[in-house]
Amino acid sequence: VKHRVLADSRLSRLSMIYFGGPSLEEKIAPLPSLVSKEEESLYRELTWREYKNAAYKTRLSDDRITLFYKSSNT
Numbered sequence: 223v224k225h226r227v228l229a230d231s232r233l234s235r236l237s238m239i240y241f242g243g244p245s246l247e248e249k250i251a252p253l254p255s256l257v258s259k260e261e262e263s264l265y266r267e268l269t270w271r272e273y274k275n276a277a278y279k280t281r282l283s284d285d286r287i288t289l290f291y292k293s294s295n296t
Contacts, residue, residue: 246271265290
């Protein structure tokens with residue numbers, strides 16, 4: 223993730239990476255309050271494990287979320 227830091231040039235600075243996420247079985251879906259009753263979500267519900275597996279199998283530039291797009295026949 224690109225970011226910008228304004229650091230004090232007189233003091234040393236330490237940056238650390240922190241990776242966190244939900245449990246692998248946590249379900250990912252839009253909040254019901256964000257999807258109207260007349261509309262349906264464009265993406266199927268998935269687990270964090272499914273998303274991570276997709277991420278590891280695709281290139282960084284790939285649009286991974288399209289793997290979970292609901293087809294018109296579902």
